[in-house]
Amino acid sequence: MADFDVFEAGDVVLQSGMTLRGARLAYKTYGALNARRDNVIICPTWYSAQHTENEWMIGEGKALDPSRYFIVIPNMFGNGLSSSPSNHPAPYDRARFPQVTLCDNVRVQRRLLKERFGVEAIALVTGFSMGAQQAFHWGALFPDMVQRIAPFCGTAKTSRHNFVFLEGVKAALTADDAWQNGWYDRPPTKGLRAFSRVYAGWGFSQAFYREKVDLAMGFASLEDFLVGMWEGLFLGRDANDLLAMLWSWQHSDISNNELYNGDLERALGAITARAIVMPSATDLYFTVADVEGEVRRMPNAECRPIPSIWGHAAGALGLNPADATFIDDALKELLAAPRG
């Protein structure tokens, strides 16, 4: 039995010029919408994750407290629950699934909020990694609606180096002949394992490995970590789904739309939401320097690095309790502050 709901968005014309026909946005809500419909928090999903992988942020006593807030986790297109290469009907299935931007994603998410729940004001959008990127998009696309954003371990626009890192994982996956340009009947497992191994160097920091935190997590050796943690993470995912989300990631840019016409400075300047932006101090692809460069152009934002050696994974799944507390504390502070 599915533990989520679906918003049938109809035929969605995408930025790419293609149409996502019968678009389905899978989502889950936590807590209740209040009478004024102003206690809404949105928490979009990250690369390869589904709504369940954001639930570590939700709970009584936490910032995302379902006894106070109406929390909505929309699943990103391509993640296997919302419309994705692996579940979309022909002829737009599998390798023919259209390219979907995060702008496309967030616009459908807004329709969900308005059409299904009658919501016009969002107290907070927060998210990790590609979830952070969607939070930036919410702030730039709907500044009158979004009161606060708290993106962590993510940027508004994907940097060129981040793009190259993703080219690497993509090349590793697609080097497997079994991938068959996306028309595989059996999963390209060798490519998925290669994808995972490349990812392993990027997902945690040099210091994480130096301090052998992988062993402290319960893995018997570095190789045990590479197989158990990393190959385990991606082996069960659909290759086309991974590649669809990867394309969305590579092309994340809050200014690439008719509102801003590629003027990133203007798009960042339009984010009037009060913002606490949290890069991880040791993130290898969403770097502090990149985040600082963006935050400088946001009128109501603070850059607050997470002091962690967990690299990008500082924001993942609450794996490191200290990082999870750091993020939760910032969210509480932000929610207690006046709206932007």
Place this chain on the structure above:
Amino acid sequence: MADFDVFEAGDVVLQSGMTLRGARLAYKTYGALNARRDNVIICPTWYSAQHTENEWMIGEGKALDPSRYFIVIPNMFGNGLSSSPSNHPAPYDRARFPQVTLCDNVRVQRRLLKERFGVEAIALVTGFSMGAQQAFHWGALFPDMVQRIAPFCGTAKTSRHNFVFLEGVKAALTADDAWQNGWYDRPPTKGLRAFSRVYAGWGFSQAFYREKVDLAMGFASLEDFLVGMWEGLFLGRDANDLLAMLWSWQHSDISNNELYNGDLERALGAITARAIVMPSATDLYFTVADVEGEVRRMPNAECRPIPSIWGHAAGALGLNPADATFIDDALKELLAAPRG
């Protein structure tokens, strides 16, 4: 016509317990050995490179001045000139080429120096990346012989994170079915290109890509850089050669021998050579932190980071003139200083 000489080392028993039969060490010399045989500089090769790719360091007016010094560039086993999977006779050819450590390499290099040139004292060993790792090996294995070392963009022992990065490029290469576990007749070009793309994210820093130095180098776009620079760099290499050298890199450890029995602190402490060790400030896999940790245990060494945004490539080929000058200046200073 070959522009190098070969030292026929005979049957070399390796640390792995295998024998490299009829081992051939290709090398090239520059300048002349003086009467006291004490003007020797050794400059070992780096990953996938051959002696010609160290020649940028040599020239009149440079530290490695052939009018003053007798400079020897030994080619690393596996690099396609010295004994390698691609040139070794059966039955030890191709996928059966034995695992060779940098300790094995440096011990044969020492035999070259002693047996062919009668050299007992080395003024300086310097090198980039795996060349740096060999310089550390020289210092630890032959402390009475080596007066100075100047490793740049490398460590004495390969860090766990560095190992993981290499697992990634290896997995990308070997994901190609055409690799055939090393028994290919035609090169696994798809895997070699994937290998290159993964490498591209690691070889330069985030700041290098942020500042678009790739475009300043003359490439028309990021994709042009990935194909022209990176795929061009590795596509012509032999896959088994690359994997053989990668194994040597992953297992670089100056203490993994009967002298030090895995006691890295003791091995570092035994390097009495005067040393200037130069990590690149933005190197993503031979990090400043790792180098600092090693230098702290060396009795006569200084850690002097190269202030560069070129990442690991700060030490490559003199690509960035400012970095090349920084390195050359340090080498001059070191050569002018008393021996360690």
